Amino acid sequence: MFGVPTLIRNGKILTSNDEFVADLLIEGEKIVAIGQSLNQDADRIIDAEGMYVIPGGVDQHVHFSFNYKGSKVRGFETSNAAAVGGTTTLIEFVNQEPGKGLVSSIEDYRKKEVDGIAMVDYCFHSIMTDPRDEVIEEIPKLAEAGYPTMKLFMAYKGMFFHADDDTVLKALIKGKEAGITIMVHAENAEMIDVLSKKLISEGKTAPYYHAVSRPPVVEAEATQRAIYLSKLAGAPLYVVHVSCKEAMEIIRDSYDKGLPVFGETCSHYLVLDESDLARPDFEGAKYVCSPALRTEEHRAALWEAIEKKWLNAVSSDHCGFDWIDQKHMGIDSFMNIPNGAPSLQNRMNILWTYGVCAGKISKQRFVDLFATMPAKINGLEHKGSIGVGYDADIVLFNPSYRGVISVKNNLEGVDYCPFEGFEQKGRAESVFLRGNMIVEKGKYIGEMGQGRFVPGKAYGAAYDGWR
Numbered sequence: 001m002f003g004v005p006t007l008i009r010n011g012k013i014l015t016s017n018d019e020f021v022a023d024l025l026i027e028g029e030k031i032v033a034i035g036q037s038l039n040q041d042a043d044r045i046i047d048a049e050g051m052y053v054i055p056g057g058v059d060q061h062v063h064f065s066f067n068y069k070g071s072k073v074r075g076f077e078t079s080n081a082a083a084v085g086g087t088t089t090l091i092e093f094v095n096q097e098p099g100k101g102l103v104s105s106i107e108d109y110r111k112k113e114v115d116g117i118a119m120v121d122y123c124f125h126s127i128m129t130d131p132r133d134e135v136i137e138e139i140p141k142l143a144e145a146g147y148p149t150m151k152l153f154m155a156y157k158g159m160f161f162h163a164d165d166d167t168v169l170k171a172l173i174k175g176k177e178a179g180i181t182i183m184v185h186a187e188n189a190e191m192i193d194v195l196s197k198k199l200i201s202e203g204k205t206a207p208y209y210h211a212v213s214r215p216p217v218v219e220a221e222a223t224q225r226a227i228y229l230s231k232l233a234g235a236p237l238y239v240v241h242v243s244c245k246e247a248m249e250i251i252r253d254s255y256d257k258g259l260p261v262f263g264e265t266c267s268h269y270l271v272l273d274e275s276d277l278a279r280p281d282f283e284g285a286k287y288v289c290s291p292a293l294r295t296e297e298h299r300a301a302l303w304e305a306i307e308k309k310w311l312n313a314v315s316s317d318h319c320g321f322d323w324i325d326q327k328h329m330g331i332d333s334f335m336n337i338p339n340g341a342p343s344l345q346n347r348m349n350i351l352w353t354y355g356v357c358a359g360k361i362s363k364q365r366f367v368d369l370f371a372t373m374p375a376k377i378n379g380l381e382h383k384g385s386i387g388v389g390y391d392a393d394i395v396l397f398n399p400s401y402r403g404v405i406s407v408k409n410n411l412e413g414v415d416y417c418p419f420e421g422f423e424q425k426g427r428a429e430s431v432f433l434r435g436n437m438i439v440e441k442g443k444y445i446g447e448m449g450q451g452r453f454v455p456g457k458a459y460g461a462a463y464d465g466w467r
Ligand SMILES: [Zn+2]
Pocket: 061, 063, 317
């Protein structure tokens, strides 16, 4: 059923600012019409009564290539987990390889591990690891190659990918020449280093101390510093995975003062907290991610922030390390636990069940955070919205479904799920990727390699204001 003209009838179309019952016609890979009583001659007619018709999600923060001391996360062969979770476009972070350029690092990785394998569409963020002068000069070339975003790690002192202020400032200045959006992982590397070493010397090595080694002030300080650097450069800034109230407020207040400063949070910061890190028998290691999980006070602040547009996307920060074989590298010290948790499949479930159903965010905000804004931030012009001319990436969402989240019905290929046992209201019943049905009755029915590279356009939403 590839590219079959398809009519989706009677669904309730949800967009980032509206909701209405209408028919939607797909021809080829595009949405070609939305209206009442459309073409009855379509080859395939789907009755979507009782379903919400929402744009396929855009997850702008995933790690399929991350490698910790030679131990690698699950790759794009598990990207069907995104599809069953209603996400049809992923943006992956790719480290610049030692001795290689920014663009060539992405293209080599793409050829080897993504093209022909991915099951949803994809784009990439560059991560600069070797800020030599010629690499700084290369930054504008990311725009021509269709990779208009770059991330820098302010955290992780001593690691090859750590970026100091010098690097962040140069990247902001150079990136602005070509409309590259600079993203930062904002945590103060020195503070973490001092606190971690002190904890270890006191014998405090359990997973819980991961959170103690990087408290909110660590994130707030680096967020504020990055904003000052972007102010000096006159460039926009995007702060990834905002986890605490202080950092969120700094972003909110800076924007209110007229600075082009934006940020996302991630699904796990909305529903998990630092008590999960204290779980016995090394279970806490499952929840080791950076920034660390916080407390209820911070979760409440983040929900308020995404509803009020103080933050403008919710990503997964998916990172598929196994608990048994990989997280246990840190059994003797939290400092050796690979950071990150798998959450690709459940981003929509968390936002809908604990956001929309709990009255914390509106359905329109849900669509905006899940699909529309991440597409705009990354310059994906034909993704993230329901409208004529957009790619037919569509989720038929069944709000009546009831289930329980478990690793047992998870496609991420990891041996645990951080949301194990969580209630799930609603699910992606059918998912279309550019007009092709890849999920039916909640089951993945697509093929490996169906995903395609989608070039991003420079001057994404951070360059033109978004509220
Ligand atoms: Zn990440």
